[in-house]
Amino acid sequence: MSTSAPTQADIPRPRSPEPRPAGRRRDRTPDSHGFPTRPYDLVKEFVIALVAVSLLTAGLAAVFSSPDEKAITMRDWATAAPNDVVATATGELAGTTTSAGYGPPYNTNDPGQKLGPLPLQSWGGVRIPVDSANDLVVAPLTLAAGDPSLRAALGVWNRAPAEQQTAWATAYGDALAKAPDGDPGQVVAGDYGPVPIMARSFLTLARSGGLEGALTSSGNFYGGDQTRSLLLLADGAYLEDQARARHLGGDQWGMTNETGNYPGQPWMWLYTFWYQIEPFSSSGNADALVWGLMMLLSAALVLLPFIPGLRSVPRWIPVHRLIWRDYYRRYPARAGLRDGHDLTPPREGVG
Amino acid sequence: MGAWDIAADGTGRYLSWGPIQISVTNLVIIGAMVVVFVLAILLPFPRPHDETPEQQP
């Protein structure tokens, strides 16, 4: 017996990894080990591939680099769009912002989206509770309240009933919307209670650079969870304006894009495609519907071998005739067609 | 390219055609992938002249 490791030539070739029980349908795809072979260096091929990809990556990285647009800080926002900050703070107090009326997982102010009859958003539950008015505005202001007029305003706010709070904030929000450029300095007089002072102080807090800390860490030394800061930022118009200017908006196929001329995530093309067309583009349940549809299509991709018709496309459109043209030419006898052949996986199951 | 609108606003170049909007970069990448796929299928695969004869099973 040879003392070296057995090679293909030494070992009687098994017809398949496991013996087939009697009575099963014969697998029509022959065993790959039953074909003529030629020498081949698997490890060398892998090493060549690794070197080639490494060099290609290094070349692309050296030539094109990668984008890094700085995150928008609250201070940046306050400096670039102060009126937007004031309007957003007012909206949080009035309960008119996106986060305030979001529903689960932040609050119960909206039933949320449904996939057909299934209230999936509700099923998630309120597991990330955020009270927009108190958590995003009042709490940071309270932490930062050194100014006596702000402390007094907060006192008035906290003592007022909820309906009064909403009335003040809504009135101020409407007045800001009517003022030229949303400028708080040009708002007509009205009954806004403590809201103008709170909104102005909020802007000052944002400008100071302390707002993220007040939102994220509050009471906890270590941050790490930017939920509140991001919800507040997303409630304003400035973040979206910056994104749309860079073609990153939802209706701009933004999911596939990146800042500058960089490649984005082009593989997201089908996910974002549905948002661009009806009925999704005007549906309040668009997110749930698109997700459901993409789950279906993903399942179809994964389970392709079991889907009649779809799994036969490679036979109907014979790209394989090109791929294996060399083999078909050299072994015509082995490439004979068999009647009634269908490209099915064996009925006995996978593996 | 007559049917395509091109937006070049300094923050990236984009083409649009009906509901489709795509960045030039993404289009180049996808186009290159298709070209590479077609070439991979069409280009002849070399058989070394000194290869040992095929072994029949």
Add this chain to the structure above:
Amino acid sequence: MTGRVIDAAFGPPAEAAPAAESGNWTVRLRTRIAHTVPPGQALPDRQPVYVASWIYVFGVLTVAAFLVVLASGGVLALGGSAWWHTSGVGHFTNSLHLWSVELFMAFMVIHLWGKFWMAAWRGRRALTWITGAVAFLASIGTAFTGYLSQSNFDSQWIAGQAKDGLNAVGIGAFFNVLNPGQMLLWHVVLLPLVVGVLVIAHVVLVRRHGVVPPIDATEE
């Protein structure tokens, strides 16, 4: 039958009991591992003659790109999540990571296209297709959490947008894209593990069943 082949090549096992009847878990595991791939097929030095097209290199190119992704990601991890904003070496490493990911996705999709037109799921290879397709989807998720971990404007915008899709179906309550601490750990630990296990399973399955024969090919 493969057991007899192994015995013929390497001599019978030390234990007297045949492996299939052994109550010894170690023996049973060893036997199972040894029979995962036909003998000589884990690292074969021959391949079927029909493997003769450039389309066949895209699997190994995908694996190679995956390793570069892991390596560049590992270097980024050395410096921490904010390192690349302030370090030139860090930024270059980030660029390596970005472009190796682009190459990884491109090679994988071209590989998928090739395997589709070859109907490579034939001959008990459905699980090979399935592990590949799931790895593809898992890779998309991994890339997504990577974008969330950049700690820059991109991360802010993508998080704000993605949360709506995930919240709408209840997932957002558990998978909070606005929480970079959570997203970074998914990106660096959980998802690469999932993709890695799927890739290993996928490659083992290819070695186990061999490269799928051409459509309509016969052995005789």
